[in-house]
Amino acid sequence: MVTVNLKINGKQYSEETEPRMLLVHFIRDVLKLKGTHIGCDTGHCGACTILWDGKPVKSCQILAVQAEGANIMTVEGLEPEEGKLSIEQESFRENFAQQCGYCTPGFLMMTRYLIRNNEEMTREEIREKLHGNYCMCTGYQQIVDAVQDAQRKYFATKK
Amino acid sequence: MYPKSFEYLRAKSVDQALQYLKENEGSRVIAGGQSLVPMLKSRLYQPTVLVDINFIPELREVKLESNGDLRIGAMVTHYDVIENSIIRENAPILSSTAENIADVQIRNRGTIGGSICEADPSADYLPTLMALDARVVLKTSESTREVKVEDFIQGPFETVVEDGEMLVEVMVPSNKSNYRVEKYARRKADFAIASVAAIVSLSKDGKVTDARVATGAQQDKPHRLREIETALKGKPSKSVDLESIIGPATEELEPLDDLHGGPEYRKYVLRGMLSRILGDLLSGKEAR
Numbered sequence: 527m528v529t530v531n532l533k534i535n536g537k538q539y540s541e542e543t544e545p546r547m548l549l550v551h552f553i554r555d556v557l558k559l560k561g562t563h564i565g566c567d568t569g570h571c572g573a574c575t576i577l578w579d580g581k582p583v584k585s586c587q588i589l590a591v592q593a594e595g596a597n598i599m600t601v602e603g604l605e606p607e608e609g610k611l612s613i614e615q616e617s618f619r620e621n622f623a624q625q626c627g628y629c630t631p632g633f634l635m636m637t638r639y640l641i642r643n644n645e646e647m648t649r650e651e652i653r654e655k656l657h658g659n660y661c662m663c664t665g666y667q668q669i670v671d672a673v674q675d676a677q678r679k680y681f682a683t684k685k
Numbered sequence: 686m687y688p689k690s691f692e693y694l695r696a697k698s699v700d701q702a703l704q705y706l707k708e709n710e711g712s713r714v715i716a717g718g719q720s721l722v723p724m725l726k727s728r729l730y731q732p733t734v735l736v737d738i739n740f741i742p743e744l745r746e747v748k749l750e751s752n753g754d755l756r757i758g759a760m761v762t763h764y765d766v767i768e769n770s771i772i773r774e775n776a777p778i779l780s781s782t783a784e785n786i787a788d789v790q791i792r793n794r795g796t797i798g799g800s801i802c803e804a805d806p807s808a809d810y811l812p813t814l815m816a817l818d819a820r821v822v823l824k825t826s827e828s829t830r831e832v833k834v835e836d837f838i839q840g841p842f843e844t845v846v847e848d849g850e851m852l853v854e855v856m857v858p859s860n861k862s863n864y865r866v867e868k869y870a871r872r873k874a875d876f877a878i879a880s881v882a883a884i885v886s887l888s889k890d891g892k893v894t895d896a897r898v899a900t901g902a903q904q905d906k907p908h909r910l911r912e913i914e915t916a917l918k919g920k921p922s923k924s925v926d927l928e929s930i931i932g933p934a935t936e937e938l939e940p941l942d943d944l945h946g947g948p949e950y951r952k953y954v955l956r957g958m959l960s961r962i963l964g965d966l967l968s969g970k971e972a973r
């Protein structure tokens with residue numbers, strides 16, 4: 527067993543883990559943060575996307591022991607305060623950007639990253655940057671709507 | 686899916702990593718893990734020891750040497766290759782290549798060293814690095830050697846890396862000539878069905894002074910298409926008949942046959958790409 531020290535959603539954790547445990551399992555099964563999903567377990571679908579030092583990565587493609595010292599944000603960390611939706615969550619709700627919702631945590635984490643780290647994105651650019659996230663239900667139109675909407679809302683807070 | 690159990694060693698320096706590799710038979714380096722973790726999960730690889738090189742700052746450095754060579758650390762991520770201004774300025778074709786790899790998330794984690802060591806016949810970096818005449822620096826706890834990327838790749842997923850050895854740097858000669866790097870895939874994040882990296886320089890009076898063309902996703906390893914290069918060099922760019930060059934030069938290729946595409950299809954796509962890309966470069970059209 528190896529001890530990992532890491533920060534998730536602002537909270538410091540120190541846990542024992544087997545080296546072979548994947549970060550996504552560590553987040554879900556050890557820390558009981560069930561918002562991060564496992565879709566494919568092969569690095570393709572993006573349901574397990576988290577932010578690692580602010581940048582999106584797929585947590586099924588990383589070992590938990592490798593997260594020593596990392597600063598991670600999962601979907602649970604989006605809410606600005608208990609019970610209040612973030613810009614991203616609000617935009618997904620208002621634009622009906624989910625059906626079964628299984629892919630949504632991954633898309634929300636991408637949205638958090640993309641709207642803050644890009645100039646105003648066209649629909650084409652948004653689609654391009656979301657290549658690593660699959661949605662089996664929506665057909666993506668509303669997801670692109672939601673990302674655009676979220677970026678507009680985010681820029682409005684900066685004015 | 687869970688990998689088989691292994692021991693995990695976190696190296697803090699290159700020397701320590703090399704020591705770990707030497708002391709532990711059956712050990713393997715883990716870089717970005719974007720190719721390795723799936724292999725561990727499917728248990729195609731069952732290393733006894735994993736040596737993690739993510740915590741070695743010196744492997745993330747990019748430097749420009751006085752002779753014009755870029756020295757790129759093994760752990761420089763695909764994201765960094767796109768964003769790093771030294772690379773963008775001195776080897777823009779390499780930055781453009783990284784943009785073609787996988788997706789945003791994988792690019793944040795996967796590394797140039799890991800991609801080269803994986804030696805996937807469809808990896809995007811390989812044709813570009815071959816066209817650039819790039820070399821890799823390999824180290825053991827006792828010795829250092831430099832190998833051309835072309836010689837480093839032996840076959841599908843096979844390299845010259847020996848037990849106890851690690852790739853520490855990639856040496857890339859600066860090259861700011863006009864270029865194209867393209868991959869064709871069904872979905873953008875997929876591995877290529879055909880890929881081309883080409884660099885062409887023209888003199889003021891329109892003669893081809895340098896031509897480098899490499900392809901991936903065709904054979905068991907990416908390679909230069911030297912017959913095409915020779916046929917172009919020294920020629921006035923306006924009078925080149927590309928079709929008469931591309932046909933024969935690709936005749937002997939025996940492309941891969943896998944779920945992404947059959948041999949005939951891959952060759953067909955490759956010829957179309959070569960014809961368009963080289964046509965553009967010979968007419969002096971700048972990239973983007």
Ligand SMILES: Cc1cc2nc3c(=O)[nH]c(=O)nc-3n(C[C@H](O)[C@H](O)[C@H](O)COP(=O)(O)OP(=O)(O)OC[C@H]3O[C@@H](n4cnc5c(N)ncnc54)[C@H](O)[C@@H]3O)c2cc1C
Nearest residue numbers: 569716717718719720721787795796799800802808809852
């Ligand atoms: C969904 C998906 C899509 C992808 N699409 C593409 C694509 O379109 N184009 C493309 O080119 N690639 C693609 N990849 C692969 C990706 O680029 C990987 O990042 C890369 O192949 C491996 O780099 P890594 O740092 O993750 O290496 P790792 O996975 O950590 O290592 C790969 C192998 O190299 C060895 N190794 C790593 N570093 C060293 C070193 N310094 N010295 C010695 N041995 C070493 C490891 O032991 C392992 O065997 C994709 C991957 C995924 C999961």
Ligand code: FES
Nearest residue numbers: 565566567572586
């Ligand atoms: S579960 Fe990680 S990418 Fe699908």
Ligand code: FES
Nearest residue numbers: 625627661662663
């Ligand atoms: S809403 Fe069902 S997979 Fe996206």
